[in-house]
Amino acid sequence: MFCASRNFCCHGIRTFQLRTDLLSRSIKHSASATMAFRHKNTSRIEGLDSNVWVEFTKVAADPSIVNLGQGLPDISPPSYVKEELAKVAAVDKLNQYTRGFGHPSLVKALSQVYERVCGRKIDPLTDILVTVGAYGSLFSTIQALIEEGDEVIIIEPFYDCYEPMVKMAGAKPVFIPLRCVTIILNTPHNPIGKVFTREELQVIADLCIKHDTLCISDEVYEWLVYKGNKHIKIATLPGMWERTVTIGSAGKTYSVTGWKLGWSIGPENLIKHLQVVHQNTLYTCPTPLQEALAQAFLIDYKRMDDPECYFYSLSRELESKRDRMAQLLKEAGLTPVIPDGGYFMIVDVSTLNVDLSDIDEKQPYDYKFVKWMIRSKKLSAIPLSAFCGPETKKQFEKYIRFCFIKKDSTLDAAEVILKNWNKQTA
Amino acid sequence: MLRRVGPTLSHFLLERKNSTGYSLCSREAKMSRPVQAQRLEGLDKNIWVEFVKLAATYSKVNLGQGFPDFPAPEFLTEAFVGALSGKNHMLHQYTRAFGHPPLVKVLAQFFGKLLGRDLDPMTNVMVTVGAYQALFCCFQAFVDEGDEVIIIEPFFDCYEPMVKMAGGTPVFVSLRPKAPKDGKLMSSADWQLDPAELASKFSERTKAIVLNSPNNPLGKVFSRGELELIAELCVKHDVLCFSDEVYEWLVYDGKEHIRIASLQGMWDRTVMIGSAGKTFSATGWKVGWTVGPDRLMQHVRTVHQNSVYHCATVAQEAVSQGFQRELSLFGKPDSYFVQLPKMLQQKRDQLVQSLDAVGMKPIIPEGTYFLVADISKFKSDVPDDPKSDEPYDYRFAKWMVKNKGLAAIPLSAFYSEAHKNNYNNYLRFCFAKEDATLKAASDILQKWKQEKISS
Numbered sequence: 001m002f003c004a005s006r007n008f009c010c011h012g013i014r015t016f017q018l019r020t021d022l023l024s025r026s027i028k029h030s031a032s033a034t035m036a037f038r039h040k041n042t043s044r045i046e047g048l049d050s051n052v053w054v055e056f057t058k059v060a061a062d063p064s065i066v067n068l069g070q071g072l073p074d075i076s077p078p079s080y081v082k083e084e085l086a087k088v089a090a091v092d093k094l095n096q097y098t099r100g101f102g103h104p105s106l107v108k109a110l111s112q113v114y115e116r117v118c119g120r121k122i123d124p125l126t127d128i129l130v131t132v133g134a135y136g137s138l139f140s141t142i143q144a145l146i147e148e149g150d151e152v153i154i155i156e157p158f159y160d161c162y163e164p165m166v167k168m169a170g171a172k173p174v175f176i177p178l179r180c181v182t183i184i185l186n187t188p189h190n191p192i193g194k195v196f197t198r199e200e201l202q203v204i205a206d207l208c209i210k211h212d213t214l215c216i217s218d219e220v221y222e223w224l225v226y227k228g229n230k231h232i233k234i235a236t237l238p239g240m241w242e243r244t245v246t247i248g249s250a251g252k253t254y255s256v257t258g259w260k261l262g263w264s265i266g267p268e269n270l271i272k273h274l275q276v277v278h279q280n281t282l283y284t285c286p287t288p289l290q291e292a293l294a295q296a297f298l299i300d301y302k303r304m305d306d307p308e309c310y311f312y313s314l315s316r317e318l319e320s321k322r323d324r325m326a327q328l329l330k331e332a333g334l335t336p337v338i339p340d341g342g343y344f345m346i347v348d349v350s351t352l353n354v355d356l357s358d359i360d361e362k363q364p365y366d367y368k369f370v371k372w373m374i375r376s377k378k379l380s381a382i383p384l385s386a387f388c389g390p391e392t393k394k395q396f397e398k399y400i401r402f403c404f405i406k407k408d409s410t411l412d413a414a415e416v417i418l419k420n421w422n423k424q425t426a
Numbered sequence: 427m428l429r430r431v432g433p434t435l436s437h438f439l440l441e442r443k444n445s446t447g448y449s450l451c452s453r454e455a456k457m458s459r460p461v462q463a464q465r466l467e468g469l470d471k472n473i474w475v476e477f478v479k480l481a482a483t484y485s486k487v488n489l490g491q492g493f494p495d496f497p498a499p500e501f502l503t504e505a506f507v508g509a510l511s512g513k514n515h516m517l518h519q520y521t522r523a524f525g526h527p528p529l530v531k532v533l534a535q536f537f538g539k540l541l542g543r544d545l546d547p548m549t550n551v552m553v554t555v556g557a558y559q560a561l562f563c564c565f566q567a568f569v570d571e572g573d574e575v576i577i578i579e580p581f582f583d584c585y586e587p588m589v590k591m592a593g594g595t596p597v598f599v600s601l602r603p604k605a606p607k608d609g610k611l612m613s614s615a616d617w618q619l620d621p622a623e624l625a626s627k628f629s630e631r632t633k634a635i636v637l638n639s640p641n642n643p644l645g646k647v648f649s650r651g652e653l654e655l656i657a658e659l660c661v662k663h664d665v666l667c668f669s670d671e672v673y674e675w676l677v678y679d680g681k682e683h684i685r686i687a688s689l690q691g692m693w694d695r696t697v698m699i700g701s702a703g704k705t706f707s708a709t710g711w712k713v714g715w716t717v718g719p720d721r722l723m724q725h726v727r728t729v730h731q732n733s734v735y736h737c738a739t740v741a742q743e744a745v746s747q748g749f750q751r752e753l754s755l756f757g758k759p760d761s762y763f764v765q766l767p768k769m770l771q772q773k774r775d776q777l778v779q780s781l782d783a784v785g786m787k788p789i790i791p792e793g794t795y796f797l798v799a800d801i802s803k804f805k806s807d808v809p810d811d812p813k814s815d816e817p818y819d820y821r822f823a824k825w826m827v828k829n830k831g832l833a834a835i836p837l838s839a840f841y842s843e844a845h846k847n848n849y850n851n852y853l854r855f856c857f858a859k860e861d862a863t864l865k866a867a868s869d870i871l872q873k874w875k876q877e878k879i880s881s
Contacts (some may be wrong), residue, residue: 289741
């Protein structure tokens with residue numbers, strides 16, 4: 001989704017001014033505190049302490065709540081994936097440090113799978129970095145390639161970490177390019193579920209090439225595309241390989257978010273800088289998990305021509321869950337936005353006309369709505385304004401996001417709540 | 427509005443560009459600037475990348491990088507497998523970002539006991555991807571552009587680049603060896619700070635001091651008196667202390683590891699760092715932690731949530747079970763924290779003997795699983811080369827692994843650029859190795875000595 005009103009130009013400048021105000025206020029505050037001065041946090045993390053997940057995962061942690069909020073599967077990962085991990089624990093060597101930039105068998109497996117997908121040679125040692133989740137890849141890429149004062153285009157709504165990570169690097173997430181620019185692309189998109197078409201990617205590519213900018217392509221949901229859609233890697237478009245870092249995730253590929261393994265793939269002259277960040281931040285990722293992941297990849301690599309390959313079977317399984325979720329929401333009188341990919345679905349809840357004006361908290365409507373829904377309906381979701389920049393929060397505050405990578409019994413429980421929505425007193 | 431995905435990006439961007447009159451970064455500006463960010467300047471070299479590759483290529487016996495070649499304890503690997511075989515497949519999914527609840531709870535209990543303090547698992551403890559990431563979070567949270575950070579030399583090499591990446595200025599102060607009594611081998615205790623010199627390093631710009639005890643690479647275990655000296659200076663100058671205690675259980679000869687956070691005035695200004703990899707001989711699991719007052723931990727959490735966010739779940743579950751076991755066996759002979767140092771002390775003594783027997787002079791470490799040895803007697807094998815820009819011990823270590831198949835790390839890797847040539851006759855050896863590995867090392871050394879005698 002692109003926030004493309006004419007006013008945005010002015011919103012962008014106002015946003016810039018707002019940040020300066022906040023900054024000068026915090027400097028005045030810190031100068032007046034004397035004894036506590038040395039214990040003050042650095043300016044790079046000023047204002048970055050709040051986080052929608054910290055807030056909402058706590059609220060939804062109650063097991064009596066049907067949790068369609070945070071994006072984590074409650075379906076089981078494939079059994080061979082779990083088995084591979086159990087096997088590796090018995091191998092002594094695999095409990096010690098491995099190669100810092102990525103366990104050899106894993107980077108080899110990744111290069112094989114992605115060579116096939118991208119149709120080009122990928123060197124496992126120089127073109128790949130294994131990171132702690134795609135989150136770690138985003139952090140390494142931004143720290144490696146974004147300079148203080150740079151501007152980064154972020155398409156709204158956006159996965160919420162892009163903004164604080166860009167800020168932590170001393171750069172500005174805005175829509176007006178004043179300095180050197182990079183673009184963060186997320187396809188399939190979280191939270192909307194959009195799968196960028198070849199034409200749309202070509203437009204972005206043309207601009208990147210014309211202005212010699214970098215592209216950070218977050219493709220964690222790359223396998224989760226539904227009928228009629230195709231995931232296209234922007235790095236495969238002409239002129240894009242040399243300026244793109246493509247990010248993937250084991251958590252989303254294999255339904256193992258708790259393994260926290262991800263990867264960055266790109267040309268050596270970009271990846272080498274990510275490797276420098278990596279060697280100065282956490283040095284290496286856990287070995288047993290990387291080995292198990294490598295084995296799982298080899299199993300699926302061998303059957304990439306077979307519809308039973310997990311990359312395809314998962315998306316088929318999720319498509320029927322998507323359709324069921326859409327149906328449930330429609331029956332409750334809501335109009336969901338049917339996603340073309342990913343495992344999230346957003347819906348406008350304003351038609352429910354829930355009056356929350358008596359709740360005093362200074363939060364957007366959707367934050368208040370979700371908290372109220374968790375308390376009174378025992379159903380959780382995530383407010384969409386968590387994925388918006390400060391100026392666009394108002395536009396999206398009637399939307400909430402549901403996650404549907406959930407087992408049937410969870411969706412059954414959600415169905416009961418939605419069916420009974422109007423029957424219950426507020 | 428959202429049903430159809432809005433106007434295309436090009437229309438949007440062109441509109442913005444046209445309406446503002448600004449252009450994207452000019453080609454000239456782009457071409458003259460490197461693609462990587464300035465914060466990476468000078469950080470690309472890393473001793474491990476180079477020496478790990480050399481060891482992998484040439485070494486028959488690897489006493490270089492610090493990891494055990496003996497297995498992790500069975501109770502730990504069983505906990506890992508057990509966690510996987512249970513009905514709860516949610517262990518494969520995200521856990522709490524600041525630390526898996528069972529793990530932070532047992533860490534709070536354990537360290538609360540050791541510090542004599544009530545610790546809140548939610549606010550006083552945070553789990554990280556190894557102690558390495560804990561260090562990173564501390565530097566990023568507290569070291570701003572222009573801040574000074576005191577680092578005691580020799581130091582674990584990552585401290586310096588991490589301070590620089592945060593825009594800080596590392597200020598070095600050296601441990602200096604006192605000559606041992608005649609005939610005796612030096613101990614790591616003989617390497618000491620000069621109190622006046624240490625005091626002179628504290629300035630108005632000093633934000634923090636990094637303490638590593640037991641110290642890698644020397645194996646020094648700071649005494650109470652030494653820690654009190656550091657603590658007094660921290661309190662006087664209102665400086666933070668990042669206390670890297672990853673080798674806290676590896677102390678020998680009945681020595682005591684003292685936690686600086688337990689000293690007067692220190693809890694409020696210290697972040698204590700620990701490691702499951704070193705504690706449980708499972709370096710590849712990459713589970714570490716930070717412990718400290720909420721007032722400091724809140725900022726460490728902010729960095730964590732904006733860089734890595736979660737740590738892998740199943741390893742945390744297994745480590746929490748390991749700690750439960752240790753909590754119930756605390757101080758008893760069966761405790762791994764009693765058995766591990768006992769086992770490693772024997773290996774230390776074995777390696778000390780092997781090195782001493784051939785004329786390399788080991789400095790007997792009070793802790794950690796490293797020792798440093800003076801290789802001066804073997805210098806004739808690697809002549810000085812005034813043209814070389816590498817410190818002597820780097821060249822020696824490279825020659826040794828290529829020609830003798832024995833891998834070790836040059837001590838100057840643990841010194842700042844300015845001081846790399848101060849102590850360049852020393853190598854660091856890791857003795858967390860099977861007896862067979864240590865025997866093989868001894869054989870290589872003996873053969874080498876014989877060759878020198880007969881040549």
